[in-house]
Amino acid sequence: MLQIDDLKVTLGGRDILHGISLQVRPGEVVAICGPNGAGKSTLLRAALGEVPAQGRVTLNGQDLRQGKPQALARLRAVLPQDTQAAFPFTVAEIVAMGQDAGDFAPEPGLVRRALAEVGLDHLADASIQTLSGGERQRAHLARALAQVWQPVGPQGARWLFLDEPVASLDLGHQLFVMRLMRRYADAGGGVVAVMHDLNLTAMFADRIAFVIGGRIAACGPPDAVLDPGLLERAYGCRIAMNTAPASGPWFVPQAAQAG
Amino acid sequence: MVALSPDLTGLRTPALRRFLTPGLVALLVLASLWSLSSGAAGLGPGQLLAALTGDGLSARDEVVLYQIRLPRLAMGIAVGAALAVSGALLQGLFRNPLADPGIVGVGAGAGLGAVLAIVLGGLLPAGVLAVTGSHLVPLAAAFGGWVTTLLLYRIATAGGQTRVTTLLLAGIALAALAGAATGVLVYLADDRQLRDLTFWGMGSLAGATWGKLAAALPLIALVLLMMPFLARALNTLALGEAQAAHMGIDVQRMKRRAILSAAAATGAAVAVSGGIGFVGIVVPHLLRQADGPDHRRLLPRAALLGAALLVLADLLSRSIVAPAELPIGIITALLGAPVFLWILLSQPSAARG
Ligand SMILES: Nc1ncnc2c1ncn2[C@@H]1O[C@H](COP(=O)(O)OP(=O)(O)OP(=O)(O)O)[C@@H](O)[C@H]1O
Ligand SMILES: [Mg+2]
Numbered sequence: 001m002l003q004i005d006d007l008k009v010t011l012g013g014r015d016i017l018h019g020i021s022l023q024v025r026p027g028e029v030v031a032i033c034g035p036n037g038a039g040k041s042t043l044l045r046a047a048l049g050e051v052p053a054q055g056r057v058t059l060n061g062q063d064l065r066q067g068k069p070q071a072l073a074r075l076r077a078v079l080p081q082d083t084q085a086a087f088p089f090t091v092a093e094i095v096a097m098g099q100d101a102g103d104f105a106p107e108p109g110l111v112r113r114a115l116a117e118v119g120l121d122h123l124a125d126a127s128i129q130t131l132s133g134g135e136r137q138r139a140h141l142a143r144a145l146a147q148v149w150q151p152v153g154p155q156g157a158r159w160l161f162l163d164e165p166v167a168s169l170d171l172g173h174q175l176f177v178m179r180l181m182r183r184y185a186d187a188g189g190g191v192v193a194v195m196h197d198l199n200l201t202a203m204f205a206d207r208i209a210f211v212i213g214g215r216i217a218a219c220g221p222p223d224a225v226l227d228p229g230l231l232e233r234a235y236g237c238r239i240a241m242n243t244a245p246a247s248g249p250w251f252v253p254q255a256a257q258a259g
Numbered sequence: 260m261v262a263l264s265p266d267l268t269g270l271r272t273p274a275l276r277r278f279l280t281p282g283l284v285a286l287l288v289l290a291s292l293w294s295l296s297s298g299a300a301g302l303g304p305g306q307l308l309a310a311l312t313g314d315g316l317s318a319r320d321e322v323v324l325y326q327i328r329l330p331r332l333a334m335g336i337a338v339g340a341a342l343a344v345s346g347a348l349l350q351g352l353f354r355n356p357l358a359d360p361g362i363v364g365v366g367a368g369a370g371l372g373a374v375l376a377i378v379l380g381g382l383l384p385a386g387v388l389a390v391t392g393s394h395l396v397p398l399a400a401a402f403g404g405w406v407t408t409l410l411l412y413r414i415a416t417a418g419g420q421t422r423v424t425t426l427l428l429a430g431i432a433l434a435a436l437a438g439a440a441t442g443v444l445v446y447l448a449d450d451r452q453l454r455d456l457t458f459w460g461m462g463s464l465a466g467a468t469w470g471k472l473a474a475a476l477p478l479i480a481l482v483l484l485m486m487p488f489l490a491r492a493l494n495t496l497a498l499g500e501a502q503a504a505h506m507g508i509d510v511q512r513m514k515r516r517a518i519l520s521a522a523a524a525t526g527a528a529v530a531v532s533g534g535i536g537f538v539g540i541v542v543p544h545l546l547r548q549a550d551g552p553d554h555r556r557l558l559p560r561a562a563l564l565g566a567a568l569l570v571l572a573d574l575l576s577r578s579i580v581a582p583a584e585l586p587i588g589i590i591t592a593l594l595g596a597p598v599f600l601w602i603l604l605s606q607p608s609a610a611r612g
Contacts (some may be wrong), residue, residue, distance in 0.1 A: 050501045084498075089497065
């Protein structure tokens with residue numbers, strides 16, 4: 001269980017988060033949505049202890065902000081919005097770093113399997129510094145995956161915290177990675193992901209925490225949260241909601257209103 | 260990005276990976292034997308073989324071998340290993356292949372510490388002097404290097420990111436400051452201290468004795484022992500401080516250890532051999548090109564290659580203008596400065612700014 005209580009962040013004299021509370025249960029995929037600058041990344045980073053904050057955050061009962069790094073590494077893995085490697089490690093070496101941080105007995109071939117999970121096995125020996133943006137994001141996702149490979153461990157559920165895991169991916173790989181997140185949660189793990197794509201979010205997330213201006217404007221299942229009024233307030237344009245054949249609503253920004 | 264440095268991951272074949280470490284050991288052994296058997300005193304390979312197999316050496320050859328060449332060789336090995344490892348540590352810490360103890364001012368800070376100990380060490384309470392003994396100069400140098408590294412880290416690193424320009428410019432400023440303070444101390448020195456200082460400042464292995472080696476060796480050994488505890492942490496640090504922490508690393512503790520280790524190694528090397536530049540940048544760079552940046556392999560191999568390289572450089576410095584000697588720092592600079600420029604030009608432009 002992830003429990004965020006009244007999380008407040010002030011950066012550079014500006015209040016970025018105004019007291020955010022959120023609970024996520026294992027087995028859930030929870031998406032954090034909202035416009036640019038709303039505080040989604042800050043919420044994730046503050047919850048993980050990267051940013052000074054007030055408030056309390058626990059994961060499976062452990063303090064997520066100030067816990068021992070080694071204990072927390074066995075409980076959750078993190079994919080940042082972008083990661084730059086200072087040295088030309090190979091993709092396989094990067095993924096192995098994640099595996100070394102986990103606590104389960106390393107399975108033979110786990111690095112390869114984690115790479116296959118994100119469709120990157122053919123680039124295992126390439127330098128991480130030469131990958132394209134989307135390939136790099138998938139490589140680091142494989143690293144996170146290798147760190148918390150089994151969704152449930154001795155201390156309960158394991159967790160993935162992902163900041164825009166599909167933002168730089170092509171359509172096929174977006175679907176691929178969303179399915180992967182879904183499977184991880186269905187197997188008992190927890191997934192918290194910052195998302196911009198409302199269509200994919202509506203298809204795969206159990207709940208959405210919609211952040212506007214550092215506050216949670218709405219929180220609940222996609223069809224309850226994603227109403228035209230909220231979306232217009234958030235994005236400053238009208239969003240048409242169609243109904244796609246089988247998979248829930250379908251969001252199209254209306255050009256006429258955007259200009 | 261200026262593509263002067265081709266992507267060499269293709270070089271990283273399993274064969275190379277397997278034979279690199281044994282190859283480096285062989286290189287070090289060969290370089291050592293070559294170094295022992297060359298010099299003006301005529302003790303050649305034949306006599307060396309005789310000494311190794313237990314046959315007698317003449318009394319004069321024995322003195323040359325055991326009191327001159329062996330301590331000098333051992334010092335070359337220790338100093339080369341220390342400089343190369345501290346370079347690799349600083350580069351991992353600053354997340355940048357250009358960080359070299361000589362270039363970013365750590366060597367100058369260590370030099371200031373050493374000079375302080377030589378000139379003002381006599382003012383310390385007798386009790387302290389009795390405890391430190393001959394270790395005073397290396398310890399003071401390590402302390403000077405440590406203070407410089409801490410300052411450098413404060414100045415050049417914000418939010419886990421190091422800007423190369425800030426790093427290099429701050430290094431220049433700190434080196435200038437340490438150099439000025441060293442200059443003032445030299446004015447204060449009396450005749451005997453001046454002799455020590457001149458000797459020390461030559462940046463050479465010429466003054467090697469067993470005593471000096473014994474003074475520096477504990478610090479260097481300490482750093483070599485620390486390497487396995489730092490390697491994985493430095494690997495994860497390449498992805499940034501936050502990611503390292505998320506992968507289970509106690510980042511603050513790791514940084515303290517890395518800074519202390521790099522300073523101790525640099526300090527010990529500088530204390531016994533003066534400033535020998537560029538070993539710390541050339542060795543890790545070559546090894547990264549050959550078999551990637553994994554510090555679990557890089558650090559021990561840096562010790563081996565650094566030792567071999569310095570032994571060979573010393574050999575060159577003794578033979579080019581024999582019977583005179585070139586300062587070894589000239590040889591390492593001739594080798595190292597082009598490599599430094601090569602790395603600088605092949606940095607992604609973002610990291611260069
Ligand atoms: N260190 C900082 N100092 C001052 N302001 C900051 C700092 N870090 C972030 N901010 C501000 O906080 C706000 C929220 O940033 P955050 O990165 O959380 O946005 P986000 O919701 O993730 O946006 P995006 O969709 O663009 O990723 C932004 O307005 C940003 O400018
Ligand atoms: Mg963001």
